[in-house]
Amino acid sequence: MVGVPESHSGWTFITSHARVLAAIADNPNARIRDIAAHCRLTERAVSxxxxxxxxxxxxxxxxxxxxxxxxxxxxxxxxxxxxxxLSVASLLSLLVQDETDRVRKPVAP
Structure with a gap:
């Protein structure tokens, strides 16, 4: 998995199920441990x-x-x-980045 995001508190728009699905879409061979770290969930929750x-x-x-x-x-x-x-593919198109989009482009002032 690409870098683990910083922790966050408060509510979010995306459910844990959607986050796990997106992490798997990003890497179909990911270990539960890696998915858990990426999604900021416990391994038990991911399982x-x-x-x-x-x-x-x-x-x-x-x-x-x-x-x-x-x-x-x-x-x-x-x-x-x-x-x-709406299909799972529709959801994932919003959540999973293409490899070309992974490198963030500088934001113009």
Whole structure:
């Protein structure tokens, strides 16, 4: 995972489930430990979230030795009625940066 973000207190717009899904989209081979650090969650919380996402059909994984490779179902529709018709791919397009966007460009004064 690319650098761990600084801690934050207070409310945020994105749920922990969305953060974990975005972290996995960014690196499908990420360890739970790395996802937890990146999302500022406990490993136990990340494990529960991954189980939730797998149970609901948004995520699956294959195991190769000790490594998990996650697969996101991009066409799966989001659960809340307010997001009717939006897919996981739509959500991830907002949350996951392209490699070319990772290097922040200087902001003009």
């Amino acid at each position: 529960r979230i991954i189980a939730d996402l797998e149970q609901a059909g948004y995520l699956s994984h294959t195991k190769d030795g000790r490594t998990n490779t996650y697969r996101i179902e991009p066409n799966k529709v989001l659960r809340h009625p307010a997001e009717a018709g």
